[in-house]
Amino acid sequence: MMQEYILKRLAVMVPVLLCGSMITFGLVFLSPGDIGELMADSEASAMGAMATPEMVYAIKEHYGLNDPIHVQYLKWLNNALHGDLGRSFATHKPVLKEFLDHLGPTLILNLSGILIALLIAIPLGVISAVKKNTIIDHLCRIYVMLEISMPTFWLALMLLWFFSVKYDIFPLYGYGVGWKDQLWHMALPAIAMGTSMTGSLMRLTRTSMLETLGQGYIVTARAKGLTEFIVIFKHALRNALNPVVTMIGLFFGHILTGSVIIESIFSWPGNGNMFLASINARDYPMIMGFTLIFMTLFVLVTLITDVSYSLIDPRIQYEKS
Amino acid sequence: MSDSDQNMKHVRRNLATVLRGGSRAVPIKTTAKESTSFWWQSVHELYKDRLALIGLAMLFMLITIAVFAPYLAPYDPDAIDISQRLQWPSQDHLLGTDKFGRDVLSRIIFGARLSLLMPAIIVVISLTIGTTVGLLSGFKGGLVDSLLMRVVDIKSSFPGLLLTLAIIGMLGPGLFNAVIAMSISGWTGYARIIRSMTLSLKEMEFVEATRCLGTSDSYILLKHILPNVISPMVLLATLNMAGAILSLAGLGFLGLGAQPPTAEWGSMLSDSQGLIFSAPYLIFIPGVAIMITVLAFNLLGDGLRDAMDPKSGGMEEEMRG
Numbered sequence: 001m002m003q004e005y006i007l008k009r010l011a012v013m014v015p016v017l018l019c020g021s022m023i024t025f026g027l028v029f030l031s032p033g034d035i036g037e038l039m040a041d042s043e044a045s046a047m048g049a050m051a052t053p054e055m056v057y058a059i060k061e062h063y064g065l066n067d068p069i070h071v072q073y074l075k076w077l078n079n080a081l082h083g084d085l086g087r088s089f090a091t092h093k094p095v096l097k098e099f100l101d102h103l104g105p106t107l108i109l110n111l112s113g114i115l116i117a118l119l120i121a122i123p124l125g126v127i128s129a130v131k132k133n134t135i136i137d138h139l140c141r142i143y144v145m146l147e148i149s150m151p152t153f154w155l156a157l158m159l160l161w162f163f164s165v166k167y168d169i170f171p172l173y174g175y176g177v178g179w180k181d182q183l184w185h186m187a188l189p190a191i192a193m194g195t196s197m198t199g200s201l202m203r204l205t206r207t208s209m210l211e212t213l214g215q216g217y218i219v220t221a222r223a224k225g226l227t228e229f230i231v232i233f234k235h236a237l238r239n240a241l242n243p244v245v246t247m248i249g250l251f252f253g254h255i256l257t258g259s260v261i262i263e264s265i266f267s268w269p270g271n272g273n274m275f276l277a278s279i280n281a282r283d284y285p286m287i288m289g290f291t292l293i294f295m296t297l298f299v300l301v302t303l304i305t306d307v308s309y310s311l312i313d314p315r316i317q318y319e320k321s
Numbered sequence: 322m323s324d325s326d327q328n329m330k331h332v333r334r335n336l337a338t339v340l341r342g343g344s345r346a347v348p349i350k351t352t353a354k355e356s357t358s359f360w361w362q363s364v365h366e367l368y369k370d371r372l373a374l375i376g377l378a379m380l381f382m383l384i385t386i387a388v389f390a391p392y393l394a395p396y397d398p399d400a401i402d403i404s405q406r407l408q409w410p411s412q413d414h415l416l417g418t419d420k421f422g423r424d425v426l427s428r429i430i431f432g433a434r435l436s437l438l439m440p441a442i443i444v445v446i447s448l449t450i451g452t453t454v455g456l457l458s459g460f461k462g463g464l465v466d467s468l469l470m471r472v473v474d475i476k477s478s479f480p481g482l483l484l485t486l487a488i489i490g491m492l493g494p495g496l497f498n499a500v501i502a503m504s505i506s507g508w509t510g511y512a513r514i515i516r517s518m519t520l521s522l523k524e525m526e527f528v529e530a531t532r533c534l535g536t537s538d539s540y541i542l543l544k545h546i547l548p549n550v551i552s553p554m555v556l557l558a559t560l561n562m563a564g565a566i567l568s569l570a571g572l573g574f575l576g577l578g579a580q581p582p583t584a585e586w587g588s589m590l591s592d593s594q595g596l597i598f599s600a601p602y603l604i605f606i607p608g609v610a611i612m613i614t615v616l617a618f619n620l621l622g623d624g625l626r627d628a629m630d631p632k633s634g635g636m637e638e639e640m641r642g
Contacts, residue, residue: 019475024487031491145623149616151567153574154590154608161601257482261571265594276575279490287490291483298480 002310009303017296021080024291025073028284035284036060042089076288085289090281095289098274105175106263106270109189110255113262114248116194117201122244124198125205129213130232140202147199156192156265163188173267189266193259197251204247208240215239238312245312249305253298364628373624379617387433396424398431398584407600417602419593421582425603428584429610435585436614439500440565444558446504451511452547452554458512459519460542470516473509482506482568489577496585499578503568511557518550556629560622563615570611586611 028035040051040059060066064075079085085095128140164172176185212218213236221235222228251258260272267273271290278286367373386393395415402422410417416425458469476484488502522528523546531541572578573587581592586607593603 015471016475016478019471020478023475023479023484027487027491030488032493145616145619146612149563149612149619151570151574151587151608151611151615153571153587154604154611157590157594157597157604158608161597161604165597165601254481257480257486260482260486261575264575275486279486279577280494282490282493284491287487291479291487294483295479298483299478 006303006307009306013299013303017299020295021077021292022073024288024295025076028288031284036065038282038284039063039089080292085292086285088286089283090278095285098286099271099290099293102269102271102274105268106255106259106272109186109193109263109268109270110259112186112190113193113197114251116190117197120194121198121201122205125202126209126232126237128202128206129209132210140206144199144203147195152192152196153261153265155196156189156262159188159192160265175269189262189268193262201244201247204243205240208243209236212236212240241312242309245308246305249301253301367624367628370624370627372620376617376620376624379613380621383433383437383614383617386430387437390430390434394427394430396427398423398427399582407596410602416606417600419603420596425606428589429586429606431584432586432589432607432610435579435583436566436570436611439496440562440569443500443503443507443565443569444561447508448511448554448558451508452515452550454508454512455515456519456542456546459516460523460538460546473512476506476509479506489572494577494580496579496583499569499572503565507565514553514557515550518553519546522546522549552629556622556625559618559625563618563622566611566615566618
């Protein structure tokens with residue numbers, strides 16, 4: 001059943017991604033200015049010269065920009081499927097290589113951020129639900145309210161100010177050399193990223209936990225005389241985790257957009273920072289390539305999240321039809 | 322309790338479940354209350370909620386500040402006075418001055434205008450698109466429904482801010498472009514919820530009765546279905562205002578939204594990022610302003626959600642009762 005479900009979902013992915021790629025490609029036509037001239041300017045400036053009309057024409061011919069739009073799209077899609085997303089205007093390197101080169105830092109930052117968020121939010125969410133309407137619960141809820149109202153960039157800057165400027169514990173920005181140094185450099189961005197996810201995660205854990213604690217099987221478990229610890233962690237938490245998994249999946253899916261701000265504040269050499277630089281430099285091949293890659297990854301992550309439900313909760317079976 | 326009341330409650334319960342992100346059925350509470358209008362009941366519930374009232378008061382204060390900004394601001398927000406640059410908060414300048422000697426308090430006060438108005442425009446545009454699509458899709462069903470919902474699916478394959486960023490990347494940075502980009506990418510959530518509500522509303526007796534009287538589809542849609550989805554729309558708009566303010570400020574911070582010298586909180590923060598050593602108050606103050614505004618909407622939104630959710634008594638009480 002599982003394979004069938006996955007295959008069906010993969011099949012649905014194809015048209016969705018196809019349309020997504022059309023939108024991505026179509027966005028270029030929103031842009032003011034002529035893309036051929038921009039490319040010629042970029043090539044020319046790499047050689048320290050100005051673009052001539054002949055050069056513009058040659059470039060347009062070379063990249064097929066004189067073709068009708070649907071031919072251009074099919075060519076672009078064909079190249080993209082073969083791993084060729086064009087070259088960055090700014091660095092003249094292939095887009096895919098730029099992406100892969102900066103993937104490591106982004107992944108490691110996001111993974112540690114998510115880990116920090118889970119370590120803080122799930123225990124606090126559970127405590128908040130179990131001790132409902134006590135002082136601990138109220139404190140947790142005030143924290144959640146403040147955290148979800150706080151801009152991530154502000155939180156990051158405040159952490160930076162406190163730990164780097166005022167007390168000089170962590171470095172201000174950069175990536176570091178050697179794993180110890182890198183870990184040191186990563187601490188602050190990871191904490192900022194993790195903290196910014198705690199609010200919504202804590203709230204969700206609490207709600208889900210409260211709902212589960214009201215179920216009949218919890219009453220049964222208590223009536224059997226099980227210890228409160230086993231009731232909460234074995235019977236309730238495991239059942240309460242389903243929505244939490246969805247949210248973690250969402251966090252993974254939002255890796256790029258989530259880390260743009262943090263990466264730019266800490267000058268972290270990841271994909272988010274790269275994407276922002278491309279937007280500011282109007283680096284169209286990079287913007288299109290990154291959008292396409294992240295859209296594809298997002299759709300895949302969503303699928304993985306859905307599939308992982310049945311691993312966590314074996315009661316969930318996917319429909320046979 | 323009349324049938325339509327019962328049905329309305331069911332719609333509300335559906336909405337509450339959708340908003341919580343869950344899809345599980347919620348036990349129906351059958352304690353009959355005297356039949357009062359939905360709005361009156363909601364206002365009454367809201368009145369009992371102290372936190373929501375605080376949010377409402379904060380919001381009222383913020384709107385007053387924004388409307389009367391020219392009378393409240395002690396200085397011209399754009400008046401440059403280099404001799405007064407980077408003054409720490411003092412009696413002359415209650416919140417200090419920035420790197421051009423502009424009064425921060427005046428800029429914060431004027432910034433309230435943009436920070437409230439622009440997100441409101443975004444929410445109104447995306448709410449209008451989303452509601453139209455949702456109503457049509459839910460009411461017409463069939464081919465219209467499948468087509469519109471595929472569009473929503475495709476839009477949803479772009480994670481979070483990715484589409485917004487990509488559109489800004491093509492259109493170029495700027496407040497106007499940011500508002501367009503956010504409006505285009507924000508409507509799908511509304512469409513989904515309004516559609517699911519329309520689906521259950523159109524099966525109800527009062528719609529059937531109207532149809533028996535021979536009224537046209539558009540009359541039913543505008544006079545009978547739309548009024549019933551307005552209150553959930555207000556709730557959604559309130560909850561999404563918080564997110565829109567945060568995202569727009571984030572874009573301003575990244576230099577993709579409002580451009581200096583516009584007095585906008587996000588861009589004020591990004592303007593002062595390099596001054597973290599000498600003038601941290603320049604970073605602290607706009608962040609607090611954003612946070613207070615978002616907090617106001619979150620408190621009010623939470624209150625509204627509880628007021629419209631008949632389940633707010635909580636399941637634990639029900640279990641004990």
